[in-house]
Amino acid sequence: MSSLSHSGSESVIMSSPSHTVSATVSVPEGQVALVLLREGDSSFYLRIPLSIINSLCLKPRKYLLFLGWCILGSEGVLALEHDGFAINTEEDLDDQGIYHYVPTRPLDLVHVVDLEVIKTWTSMLSETSWTCDSFRNKLLERDVRCLWTGLVNYGAGLHIIPYKRGSEWFRLIVENRPKYGEDVTTLKDIDDIRNGIYANHFIREAFDFRRIAILKTPNHILNPEDIPPGHDRDVYADVSYPASGRYTLQWLEAPDPSQEILTLVPNNRDATFKNNTEKPCEKPKPSDLLLQYNYGAAAVKRWGHGTEVLKNHTSPPRPSMPIHPPIRPSKSFTAGAGTGESEGQAAWDEDDVVLFFWANTQAARERRLKKVEENTQRMEQWRRGVHQDSV
Structure with a gap:
């Protein structure tokens, strides 16, 4: 982990002098930290601006609880210590506060999924299929128009779980997460309509870079009333807001207020769907489980720090070189400011992190x-x- 600032304006957890690996969690003014895993003097955590949290959720502590649940894939409580008792999630967050997500059952992190082998295999897939007419057309039959702008033209079908991950990765996500009543027995293919949404190109691009995420409420942690109101626009006659819940588009990294995208897609805007799609015979809406995975991955990409603590559990070791050379370059993302990767060792991206936890639920x-x-x-x-x- 790269060195972090320790100015007097920061709240810090200092590592013990007897350890050589720093677990310092630094929290600048205007931010809070959510520690998701702490072992000895090593921590994997999120560091989030309070302004972002307050813009996304009316109950900020519940929002941290939701993030922990999404990323770890296990139920837990919000505490002030890594092995502490639950605190009241109805209260506000403290500036520079350090909070811990404590799973109800202790994590048994035995690395059972060889993430790099799966990634190497999926890197040989063709280019992402958001341009595929068949996928786009299937989504248009269900969604009619962009869920958040109402536009038909200049749209594309986006995958909730990135297409480049492939169906093997996709099935591991579906199999390893508690379903909370959702029927996912037939959810096996990454091009399933439940893994897709029809959206404006601006939204698709921001979604692919995980600057925005889709929050489905109600879920196991948050209720629709915990999120700022999102029914703020006139809608076309062929679409309506679903009665089954809210699909809220949220900016995890707010764009410059002067950018036109905020006029087109303001924060916390709710989705509309084709009328009468609540009927069982109609095409199913986006999967709650997949949206939870994507939200957790987006949070890791935006705010994650200290992924090296997770690699202490990797067995067998991940290969330093791909087994087969990829047909096209694959992107990698290192969560946080720095992860202390050794040369020749592939960086973990946000999808690696979330699947790592979900594979050990x-x-x-x-x-x-x-x-x-x-x-x-x-x-x-x-x-x-x-x-x-x-x-």
Whole structure:
């Protein structure tokens, strides 16, 4: 982790002199820190401007709780210590405050997904398919027009989980997260309509760079009334706001107020969908689970620091060079100001971080144990069959 400033205007957690790895969490004025994982003197955390939090949620502490839940994939509480008790989430945040997301069940971080192998495989995919007419047309049948601007032209189909990640990555996301009542049994392909939204090109670009994210409420943490009002525009006759909840477009990195994009897409604007799409026979709306994943990944990209603590759990080690050379260059993002990557070791991006946590949830462990048990039973049946044939 790169060195951080320790001026008197910052709240800090200092590492012990007996340790060589710094776990300093620095919090400048006007910001707060959310520690998601702390081991010894190492911390993985978010550092977020209070102005951004207050613009996105009317209950700032609940918003931190929501971020922890999205990123770690496990239920927990908000506390003032990494092993502390829950605090009241109805109150405001303290400037330069350091908060901790404490999972209800302790994390058992055994790295079971070889992220780099999956990334190497998906890097050989063709260019991103947001230009694909078939995907765009499928989304237009459901959405009719851009969900947030009402425009039909100058739009594209965007993928909630980036297309470049591929269906293998996509299935790992779906399989390893508690579903909270959502039926995702048939959610297997990255081009599924539930992984897509029709949106204006300006929105798609900001979404791809994770400057904006889509907050679906209600969810396990936040209710629709916890978010600033978003029904602030006249809508076309063929669309309406859904009765099942809000799909709120939020700026995690606010653009310059002078930019026209804010006039077209103001913060906290709610989506509209084609009329009568609440019927079971209609095309399904974007998946809650996938939106939660994307929101967590966007938060990591915008505000994440200290990913090196996560790599202490990687086993087997990630390869320093791709197994197969990629057909086209792939982008990588290092969360936070610096992660102390050694030369030849690939940087973790925000998708790596969130899948790393989701692959170690209680639901993921239970799923793996079930598969091991099923494989054991199949092997036993095979052995019995071989023994009978040999008699």
